[in-house]
Amino acid sequence: MKRKTQKASNRKRRESSKMKGTLARHLQVQMGQISVIPLQYQQSSSSTAAVSNSSSRFQNLLDSEGSDPQFHSSTENPSIGDVDVDEKDFILSQDFFCTPDYITPVDQNLLNSFGHNKENMLCPESPEKLNTIKTKKRRQDVILANPLSPTLSDQQQNLEIANDTFGTDEVKIEITPVTGTQRCQNYVSQSAVALRCRVMPPPCIKNPYLMDSLEVDVDPYGNQRSKCAGFFSAIVGGDGLSRYHTDFHEMQQIGTGNFSRVFKVLKRIDGCLYAVKHSTRQLHQDAEKRKALMEVQALAALGCHENIVGYYSSWFDNEQLYIQMELCDCSLSINKSSQSFTEDKVLEVLHQIAKALLFIHGRGIAHLDVKPDNIYVKNGVYKLGDFGCATLLNQSLPIEEGDARYMPQEILNENYNHLDKVDIFSLGAATYELIRGSPLPKSGSQFFSLREGKLPLLPGHSLHFQNLLKVMLDPDPVQRPSAKELLENPIFDKLQRNLRI
Numbered sequence: 001m002k003r004k005t006q007k008a009s010n011r012k013r014r015e016s017s018k019m020k021g022t023l024a025r026h027l028q029v030q031m032g033q034i035s036v037i038p039l040q041y042q043q044s045s046s047s048t049a050a051v052s053n054s055s056s057r058f059q060n061l062l063d064s065e066g067s068d069p070q071f072h073s074s075t076e077n078p079s080i081g082d083v084d085v086d087e088k089d090f091i092l093s094q095d096f097f098c099t100p101d102y103i104t105p106v107d108q109n110l111l112n113s114f115g116h117n118k119e120n121m122l123c124p125e126s127p128e129k130l131n132t133i134k135t136k137k138r139r140q141d142v143i144l145a146n147p148l149s150p151t152l153s154d155q156q157q158n159l160e161i162a163n164d165t166f167g168t169d170e171v172k173i174e175i176t177p178v179t180g181t182q183r184c185q186n187y188v189s190q191s192a193v194a195l196r197c198r199v200m201p202p203p204c205i206k207n208p209y210l211m212d213s214l215e216v217d218v219d220p221y222g223n224q225r226s227k228c229a230g231f232f233s234a235i236v237g238g239d240g241l242s243r244y245h246t247d248f249h250e251m252q253q254i255g256t257g258n259f260s261r262v263f264k265v266l267k268r269i270d271g272c273l274y275a276v277k278h279s280t281r282q283l284h285q286d287a288e289k290r291k292a293l294m295e296v297q298a299l300a301a302l303g304c305h306e307n308i309v310g311y312y313s314s315w316f317d318n319e320q321l322y323i324q325m326e327l328c329d330c331s332l333s334i335n336k337s338s339q340s341f342t343e344d345k346v347l348e349v350l351h352q353i354a355k356a357l358l359f360i361h362g363r364g365i366a367h368l369d370v371k372p373d374n375i376y377v378k379n380g381v382y383k384l385g386d387f388g389c390a391t392l393l394n395q396s397l398p399i400e401e402g403d404a405r406y407m408p409q410e411i412l413n414e415n416y417n418h419l420d421k422v423d424i425f426s427l428g429a430a431t432y433e434l435i436r437g438s439p440l441p442k443s444g445s446q447f448f449s450l451r452e453g454k455l456p457l458l459p460g461h462s463l464h465f466q467n468l469l470k471v472m473l474d475p476d477p478v479q480r481p482s483a484k485e486l487l488e489n490p491i492f493d494k495l496q497r498n499l500r501i
């Protein structure tokens, strides 16, 4: 209890020191007033009445920091060892927190409201730390000093940096004493801090606006982070640092495609869940990268639609493309153990994905890979995803066909004149698969008869529904309804009525 009180008062003192020191220094610099007061006159303040002493203490600190060359040299100024540890420590803490954007948002009040301490102030350059200065810490990770850092590069220093949970962590830094000529080199530079923040991802901030609290195995807010074996090596890619691991906490794999894997992730800065898809292999050639990028370009160009998976961002890490998307609950993948959907359910899927198709066709884009695997559900809303085969209806972009099980005959014949109707055929085939509850054949007689318009009867389902499927699967693309015509089909009236109620 006693220790707690002492720590609290030290912290308070440090915080007020910081604020005043920073402000006063800025004022001083602006006004061109630099007074030189030898450091030995500076007194430790731990036992003095704070108010009367603090202004002179700060003045001393400012002066010594700003103008006294001896301040930085332990050999030339032995009295430095007597300086109150706390008084010097606070400046390092400032440096530690005041660099990268994602740690120091513009709106300081925002972080303060998450219990963030007030160290995220713009700060002056820090004075050196000459001796081991140790403050409270809960866990530690050791990283080598940044070889790129202008301040730490040529000294074999180890930065032992505590975790960075906002508002609670402080820093332990071990730096070997240096000679007077190297006086500036013991600063914890902003670039060192920036690198440290890249290799040690910041903790996730809990989003107070989310109603449901997250249930995760690994603590995404940082408490267990340093215990993860191989953590460091995992986040450093073949040729750089991973934005994925810096910005996101990976929770679980939620899908695999032919060329990609999809993970449920928690974004550290906003505390929200997303899906991140990344290519499984490295894309070395520019042409490969360009091709992969078409998926995100299509998503970005389309913008928001309730029935299209939301797109947030994309980037390359280690020559793999990462796509940050809206997280959905699951896809409608059909496998051998799948249950068939009821007609009403299937009509809902059909209606919603037809709305997505109306939207994308209206923007001159064809999806070309509509299938249950690429239809995701979120809170009962169906969303079209995986725009990896998306192309322009006017055929001005290369065409890559999607899954052959859902492709009409004209695509197999390389006739690309009605690409919008290709999507209608695929949606018809997907609907047929969902109502059947078993995967469509990849080849064989059934495969061909479906493309000839020979749809086996679906016992127990309305004729109206079966006729709709038949016309969607018509071998002649011109005969197939457009997305707009599809949506105008009276079969959806009942759904619309339910929606209005």
Ligand SMILES: Nc1ncnc2c1ncn2[C@@H]1O[C@H](COP(=O)(O)OP(=O)(O)OP(=O)(O)O)[C@@H](O)[C@H]1O
Pocket: 254, 255, 256, 257, 258, 259, 260, 261, 262, 275, 277, 309, 325, 326, 327, 328, 329, 330, 331, 333, 373, 374, 376, 385, 386, 387, 388
């Ligand atoms: N945003 C998301 N939310 C939830 N699950 C998703 C999301 N995106 C993808 N998935 C899951 O990951 C699987 C694979 O994703 P996707 O289809 O985009 O990869 P792909 O490599 O392009 O696949 P394909 O084999 O169809 O080419 C999906 O079938 C789905 O189950």
Ligand SMILES: [Mg+2]
Pocket: 257, 373, 374, 386
């Ligand atoms: Mg897919």
